[in-house]
Amino acid sequence: MAGGINEINREEVQMAVVALKPGYEEAVDFRDRQENFHGNQVVYLHWEEHLSFCSATAFPLPPEMPFGALIEELIPTYYGMHPDYQSVNWEQVEWKIDGKPSTPDLSKSLADNGVGHKSLVCFRTPGLNGYRGSCS
Amino acid sequence: MTPPRKKKMNLKQRYALMTRGLDWETSYQKMDDVFPYDTFEGIKITDWSKWEDPFRLTMDAYWKYQGEKERKLYAVLDSFAQNNGQLGISDARYVNAIKLFLTGVTPLEYQAHRHFAHLGRHIRGAGPRVAAQMQSLDELRHAQTQIHTISHYNKYFDGFAEFPHMHDRVWYLSVPKSFFDDACTAGPFEFFTAISFAFEYVLTNLLFVPFMSGAAYNGDLATVTFGFSAQSDEARHMTLGIEVIKFMLEQHPDNLPIVQKWVDKWFWRGHKMLGLVAMMMDYMLPKRIMSWKEAWEIYFTEAGGALFEDLSRYGLRVPKYADIATEEAEHISHQNWAIFYQYTQAAGFHTWLPTDEEMAWLSEKYPNTFDKYYRPRFEMWREMEAKGERFYNNALPQLCQTCQIPMGYTEPGDPTKIGFRSTEYKGERYHFCSDGCKDIFENEPEKFAQAWLPVHQIFQGNCGGADLGDVLKWYRMDNGTDNLDYSGSPDQQQWDAWQAARKKVAG
Numbered sequence: 001m002a003g004g005i006n007e008i009n010r011e012e013v014q015m016a017v018v019a020l021k022p023g024y025e026e027a028v029d030f031r032d033r034q035e036n037f038h039g040n041q042v043v044y045l046h047w048e049e050h051l052s053f054c055s056a057t058a059f060p061l062p063p064e065m066p067f068g069a070l071i072e073e074l075i076p077t078y079y080g081m082h083p084d085y086q087s088v089n090w091e092q093v094e095w096k097i098d099g100k101p102s103t104p105d106l107s108k109s110l111a112d113n114g115v116g117h118k119s120l121v122c123f124r125t126p127g128l129n130g131y132r133g134s135c136s
Numbered sequence: 137m138t139p140p141r142k143k144k145m146n147l148k149q150r151y152a153l154m155t156r157g158l159d160w161e162t163s164y165q166k167m168d169d170v171f172p173y174d175t176f177e178g179i180k181i182t183d184w185s186k187w188e189d190p191f192r193l194t195m196d197a198y199w200k201y202q203g204e205k206e207r208k209l210y211a212v213l214d215s216f217a218q219n220n221g222q223l224g225i226s227d228a229r230y231v232n233a234i235k236l237f238l239t240g241v242t243p244l245e246y247q248a249h250r251h252f253a254h255l256g257r258h259i260r261g262a263g264p265r266v267a268a269q270m271q272s273l274d275e276l277r278h279a280q281t282q283i284h285t286i287s288h289y290n291k292y293f294d295g296f297a298e299f300p301h302m303h304d305r306v307w308y309l310s311v312p313k314s315f316f317d318d319a320c321t322a323g324p325f326e327f328f329t330a331i332s333f334a335f336e337y338v339l340t341n342l343l344f345v346p347f348m349s350g351a352a353y354n355g356d357l358a359t360v361t362f363g364f365s366a367q368s369d370e371a372r373h374m375t376l377g378i379e380v381i382k383f384m385l386e387q388h389p390d391n392l393p394i395v396q397k398w399v400d401k402w403f404w405r406g407h408k409m410l411g412l413v414a415m416m417m418d419y420m421l422p423k424r425i426m427s428w429k430e431a432w433e434i435y436f437t438e439a440g441g442a443l444f445e446d447l448s449r450y451g452l453r454v455p456k457y458a459d460i461a462t463e464e465a466e467h468i469s470h471q472n473w474a475i476f477y478q479y480t481q482a483a484g485f486h487t488w489l490p491t492d493e494e495m496a497w498l499s500e501k502y503p504n505t506f507d508k509y510y511r512p513r514f515e516m517w518r519e520m521e522a523k524g525e526r527f528y529n530n531a532l533p534q535l536c537q538t539c540q541i542p543m544g545y546t547e548p549g550d551p552t553k554i555g556f557r558s559t560e561y562k563g564e565r566y567h568f569c570s571d572g573c574k575d576i577f578e579n580e581p582e583k584f585a586q587a588w589l590p591v592h593q594i595f596q597g598n599c600g601g602a603d604l605g606d607v608l609k610w611y612r613m614d615n616g617t618d619n620l621d622y623s624g625s626p627d628q629q630q631w632d633a634w635q636a637a638r639k640k641v642a643g
Contacts, residue, residue, distance in 0.1 A: 020172075028583075028586050031586060032564070037596060042592065046556075048553070051546070054475045054478055054544040056556075059532075116565075118564070118567065119565070136509075
């Protein structure tokens, strides 16, 4: 897996299950599997050093959506009200996908750029670090 | 002829007969079949009779004491209503703290009632079984008396009417709800550790003192009286919490690592949930008692420190990440209020920006953090408000898989960076706000992978629709009335009209 994600030792997990009846683990329903999102995948977006947006934001997006649509559609709609937004130079923006520095191809899809279900896409805008430099 | 007078039993004999004397060893059914729940967690009990009964109450005495307390409580509530007590509060903003209590805490009392009733049937030892039965009744009374106390405010203010429905559905109420669901779906010993020990013993003062002192400072006599009527019960609940821990640790050395893991887990879960109280104390009370940070120092660092020193003779240590939680006491209230300010459109209570005076108080109470990290955030929003561009976050937040709070907490040691943690389980990615929440998941991934995360449920189409309006309807949150800023709300309009009328009368 991409950086920042740790594999759990499966055998250890199996051993650790404490349940009233055997077979619990096999019977449970994991609610957030990709097929439950009607053809979309969940993508999280985060503008670093702009914590007036309290957390990363979540979007159900088609995996085939071009990466560039984040810049053209999503970010202006949901981050455009920040006073720093107008000054962003998109050529200089530093991207991270699931914790790994990345140079996305804007014309290619999210999937082709390595953005999967429940991936975290972070962007940093050098020189712009929030209201009066406060990271807000 | 008169029958010979029987000698009256003393209290101890009566107690023994009315509690343990009602117990028996089953013969035509196996004890393991009669009590199927109390062994699977791995806790080893060699002698149930060693349990020290913490309550020393029989049901008839319980009935009598509680009846007396309730007569007094309801007399105060009647007079509060007759004297229009709602007019005596410090400011109508205060009522929002009570909205948070009724939607977030009261349903937990009811859940506690249900689960203690379950334990009152399913624990093998007669001592703890009786204790659980009494606590079950306490919790039902607390739910009921809270609803009756707060119902007075429901006559005059918005946001109260649909509290049980909201508790089950609203995004931020999934935080307390999932906390309690986690406890109730655990085995009996974990439930005792979670609720009786971690919550009612270690952290209870951080819930009840802020709300009840907050009520006293802000002229809410009804809630104060409820608090007093619950106090003696809470003292019993605390005693049960400590007794459970000592009993498990004394029964078998193998129990220690299991209990320690639960203490770590439930301390961390409690700390995250109490962040809602932190925000209430620092931002929602018009007349403040003390800061969250001060409360944390008194009730956790000092009192909790002494407790864990005492428990160290059993090998139990201070909960893991207690140091991180203490560092977070500098941040959590500001970060949480910022979450609700930007999602005010989906909050069941009103929000506002702190005034100059309130910001000065926050600077004084949080000299290390407020001016540097949080004042600029509020000043930016204030500028935007002045321009008619009030800041709303119109996207949905990323939630922590464990605590279900928006992932708005910063890295230990660096308040300018959001802390992101993640792991993989059965090919699926999961995200967490902290190492504490990640550890909890990794100890029981099969449980927490099932979490009902409100944001993902909206995306899956399970919450009434895709638009904010649809979701609010599904929450039974009245748009424009229950939500949004205090300024301009019907609550505020009514309060201002009352104040104007009073001035006129005063002439």
